[in-house]
Amino acid sequence: MCGIVGYVGPQNALDVVLEGLRRLEYRGYDSAGVAVRVGGSGGGQLASAKKAGKLANLEKVLADQPLPESTIGIGHTRWATHGGPTDRNAHPHLSADGRVAVIHNGIIENFAALRAECEAAGVEFRSDTDTEVVAHLLAAVYPELPEGPGRLAEALRAVSRRLEGAFTLVAAHADEPDTLVASRRNSPLVVGVGDGEYFLGSDVAAFIAHTREARELGQDQVVEIDRTRGLTVTDFDGAPAEPVAYTVDWDAAAAEKGGHDWFMLKEIAEQPQAVADTLLGRLGDEGDLVLDEMRLSDQELRDIDKVFVVSCGTSYHAGLIAKYAIEHWTRIPVEVEVASEFRYRDPVLDRSTLVVVISQSGETMDTLMALRHAKDQKARVLAICNVNGSTIPRESDAVLYTHAGPEIAVASTKSFLAQIVACYLVGLILAQVRGIKYADEVAVIVRELQKLPEAVSQVLGQMEPVRELGRSMADAGTILFLGRHVGFPVALEGALKLKELAYIHAEGFAAGELKHGPIAVIDEGTPVVVIVPSPRGRSLLHGKVVSNIQEVRARGARTIVIAEEGDEDVVPYADHLIRVPRTPTLLAPVVTTVPLQVLACEIAATRGYDVDQPRNLAKSVTVE
Ligand code: M6R
Numbered sequence: 182m183c184g185i186v187g188y189v190g191p192q193n194a195l196d197v198v199l200e201g202l203r204r205l206e207y208r209g210y211d212s213a214g215v216a217v218r219v220g221g222s223g224g225g226q227l228a229s230a231k232k233a234g235k236l237a238n239l240e241k242v243l244a245d246q247p248l249p250e251s252t253i254g255i256g257h258t259r260w261a262t263h264g265g266p267t268d269r270n271a272h273p274h275l276s277a278d279g280r281v282a283v284i285h286n287g288i289i290e291n292f293a294a295l296r297a298e299c300e301a302a303g304v305e306f307r308s309d310t311d312t313e314v315v316a317h318l319l320a321a322v323y324p325e326l327p328e329g330p331g332r333l334a335e336a337l338r339a340v341s342r343r344l345e346g347a348f349t350l351v352a353a354h355a356d357e358p359d360t361l362v363a364s365r366r367n368s369p370l371v372v373g374v375g376d377g378e379y380f381l382g383s384d385v386a387a388f389i390a391h392t393r394e395a396r397e398l399g400q401d402q403v404v405e406i407d408r409t410r411g412l413t414v415t416d417f418d419g420a421p422a423e424p425v426a427y428t429v430d431w432d433a434a435a436a437e438k439g440g441h442d443w444f445m446l447k448e449i450a451e452q453p454q455a456v457a458d459t460l461l462g463r464l465g466d467e468g469d470l471v472l473d474e475m476r477l478s479d480q481e482l483r484d485i486d487k488v489f490v491v492s493c494g495t496s497y498h499a500g501l502i503a504k505y506a507i508e509h510w511t512r513i514p515v516e517v518e519v520a521s522e523f524r525y526r527d528p529v530l531d532r533s534t535l536v537v538v539i540s541q542s543g544e545t546m547d548t549l550m551a552l553r554h555a556k557d558q559k560a561r562v563l564a565i566c567n568v569n570g571s572t573i574p575r576e577s578d579a580v581l582y583t584h585a586g587p588e589i590a591v592a593s594t595k596s597f598l599a600q601i602v603a604c605y606l607v608g609l610i611l612a613q614v615r616g617i618k619y620a621d622e623v624a625v626i627v628r629e630l631q632k633l634p635e636a637v638s639q640v641l642g643q644m645e646p647v648r649e650l651g652r653s654m655a656d657a658g659t660i661l662f663l664g665r666h667v668g669f670p671v672a673l674e675g676a677l678k679l680k681e682l683a684y685i686h687a688e689g690f691a692a693g694e695l696k697h698g699p700i701a702v703i704d705e706g707t708p709v710v711v712i713v714p715s716p717r718g719r720s721l722l723h724g725k726v727v728s729n730i731q732e733v734r735a736r737g738a739r740t741i742v743i744a745e746e747g748d749e750d751v752v753p754y755a756d757h758l759i760r761v762p763r764t765p766t767l768l769a770p771v772v773t774t775v776p777l778q779v780l781a782c783e784i785a786a787t788r789g790y791d792v793d794q795p796r797n798l799a800k801s802v803t804v805e
Contacts, residue, residue: 183272183286184208184258185370186387187351187361189406190378194254195243201380201387202236202256207437207444208383209587210258211266211570213239216273216282217251218353225355227282231257231271252408253361255351255381257284260587261569263292264309274313276320277304280355283319285312286383287368288584290346290462315340319352334405334413337362341403342417347461351381359408364417365398367457372396372404372412372424379406385429386436396424443792445590445682449778450641453634455595456771458584459602460630468624470610477579481561482614485535488515489560491523491551492539493802495593495677496600499539499565501670503604506767510612510626520547521805524554534560537607541588541596542801543571550805552576565603567596581606590793591800592682594778597674598637598771605630605768629764633771636762640775643760647776650741650757651783654708660685661699661709662777663692663733665726668712671770675710675777681795682785692729705737710780712773713744713751715766723750730754741780743773 184205188197194217202213214231228248232238236258257272264270273282289295292311299317300306306313323336333354341350347367354360363370363381373380373388373395380388381404385395398404398414402422405413414422431440441447465471488507490500497519504515518528520538530536536555540548543566552573555562564577567585574580583599609626612618654660660679664672672689679687690699692711703709711730716723727750734740734754742755745763752758761772785792 183260183383184210184387185284185286185349185351185381185383186256187363187381187406188254188378189359189361189408190252190375192378194251195248197380197391198254198256199236199240200390201382202258204386204389204433204437205258205383206236207386207589208258209260209589211261212259212268212271213257214259214271214273215239215248215254215256216275216353217248218253218355218358219249219251220355221358225358227275227279227353227355229273229275229282231268231273233266233268233271253353253359255282255284255353255361262288262582262584263311265570270308270310272312274308274310274316276316278320281316281320281323282353283312283316284351285315286349287347288458288461289314289344289348291344295343315344315350315352318343323354330407330410331405331413333357333360334362334403334415335419337364338403338415338417338419341366347458349383360405362403362405364403366401370398370404372398372406374412377408379412381406384436384439385431386433389429389431389433389436393429395427395429397427398424442786443590443782445592445594445782445792448588448590448595449775449782451586452595452598452641452775453638455583455585455599456602456637457634458586459599461584463606464627467620468627469620470606470613470623470627472581472606472610475563475579475581475610477561477563479614482611484533485513485561485611486533488513488535488537489523489528489530489555490515490517490537490539491520491548491555493520493545493547495597495674496539496541496548498670498674498677499597499600499604500537501673502601502667502770503537503608505667506605507608507611509767510608511615511617513611520545520551523551530555530558530560532559532561536560536562537565537604538562538573538577539565539600539604540573541567541593541600543568543573544801544803545573546803546805549573549576563607565600565607567599591795591798592678592781597774601771602630602633629768633764633768636764636772637775639762640772644776644779647759647779648783651780652787654780655784655787657685657708659702659707660687661703661707662687662689662712663695663709663729664689664712665692665722666714667767667770668714668726668773671712671773671777672710674774675781678778678781679784681798682781682792683788683790684796685784692726695729695732700732700736703733703736703738707738708741709733709738710741710777711743713742713748715745715763715769716748716750717763718766727751727754743776
């Protein structure tokens with residue numbers, strides 16, 4: 182996710198801002214930029230610099246063309262969403278007259294309409310971003326407001342009221358020598374309060390070197406930091422608001438992880454947001470789906486008669502879940518295959534085949550090679566990817582980005598949940614466009630999708646017993662995972678997480694396969710984790726899994742059962758019961774996966790391993 186820094190105070194703003202950006206590097210980014218305000222109160226100017234790539238690239242630009250000393254500065258590290266990771270798309274974005282500079286984290290859903298409005302007024306855009314529209318809107322509103330204190334904040338309130346989506350915005354104006362303003366909706370922003378100086382940050386890591394006194398902003402609020410008038414917070418209509426004050430008790434290293442011991446834990450905690458952001462901007466007013474950005478026409482979607490889902494590791498497991506949903510919703514046959522096998526067996530592909538490649542990094546060589554093979558065979562390729570501008574989406578015919586934000590830990594967590602959600606969107610758009618489901622039927626499922634962030638939050642809120650359980654399982658030699666239907670890929674994912682993090686032998690099985698061999702490995706005390714389908718609607722499946730739990734328990738297994746609230750049938754057979762909220766069967770993996778991630782993380786940490794950097798593994802595997 183983008184990193185945001187703002188500073189107003191006696192120090193050289195550029196130094197403070199660059200240091201803040203360095204501390205936010207862990208968030209992941211693909212370009213960086215800064216702006217400072219220079220000049221006296223009479224006639225000021227904004228000066229800015231920005232560059233694609235790492236901070237070092239920006240620092241080189243600044244070394245060649247230094248910016249003047251200043252007491253006001255803003256800085257940004259960008260994680261590309263709208264528009265590729267290029268110099269021109271890097272933030273800050275300036276208004277046409279150069280008087281306003283804006284940085285932004287999030288997605289402005291209605292930017293296309295606002296951009297059209299600005300263009301109709303004669304504005305020429307210089308980037309492909311959704312952000313630039315804010316700079317132009319602010320420049321248009323500001324002169325219409327009365328001169329005097331609070332003018333820029335009032336302009337930002339007026340603009341913020343017009344925006345849809347998720348945003349943290351920070352703005353500077355050349356005519357404002359002492360003031361920065363910021364606003365937030367569904368996107369993080371914290372204020373640091375120092376001695377005669379103020380900071381803005383996407384998180385406290387941005388200013389922890391200067392102050393531990395922080396203020397948390399509420400939803401839909403605008404903050405003004407001013408060297409003489411201090412801190413003022415209002416809602417978008419101007420009603421005063423009181424920010425929550427707190428003292429940060431983390432050191433700089435912990436601050437980067439949001440107070441969590443590991444990036445993986447932080448990323449697990451970010452999953453409600455990742456799911457919500459992946460849905461953001463994709464739902465029409467009628468509850469239908471709008472995936473214009475996908476770049477596949479309705480006719481192309483109608484022509485598809487077969488789908489392949491191709492990916493590796495955790496992304497492959499997302500593909501396995503996709504199969505259940507896409508086949509059920511569309512009745513189009515779906516095959517799922519690991520990318521390293523796909524092209525070498527000469528799969529049958531043609532123009533009416535849709536190949537969905539899933540990759541968090543967008544750089545996995547096995548997946549890239551499979552994509553190229555599919556394109557050679559004239560199939561249509563749709564990428565589901567988390568990294569804007571990476572190779573896989575670039576080479577695909579169409580792309581659907583997951584908006585999970587940067588994933589630092591090697592083990593995929595939030596990107597997995599976001600991939601599953603993106604797969605649901607693919608299934609639903611196919612069903613919608615092909616007329617297999619009526620709009621109101623799609624809307625019903627969409628409403629269930631919208632409940633998922635809250636359901637994931639609920640699971641996260643009750644993970645302490647799971648952590649305790651993990652600590653008690655740290656000495657296990659083998660751990661098995663069982664599931665049926667969509668619970669089967671979840672079992673595979675649970676086993677993969679445990680292998681890669683805790684180096685324990687773990688396997689996931691289709692629960693029905695157990696009696697065909699694997700049950701022989703169960704010994705006294707062998708932990709067996711079972712993902713139980715909902716008893717509602719899939720009662721046949723549910724009964725069979727309950728029988729499978731009894732079978733392993735009869736052979737001495739220690740059963741760890743993940744079951745939805747209200748499922749009392751499992752209670753007698755569960756040595757440990759992990760409850761998840763009631764969720765429709767096809768959507769259940771989004772909630773049932775979460776305890777398995779926490780379990781693997783806790784077991785690995787108890788065994789003393791580096792959770793974020795497991796041995797032998799790389800985040801992005803760029804060799805075949
Ligand atoms: O970046 P990708 O999604 O293409 O990566 C695929 C796999 O390498 C990846 O999912 C890997 O299995 C993860 N480390 C699992 O946690």
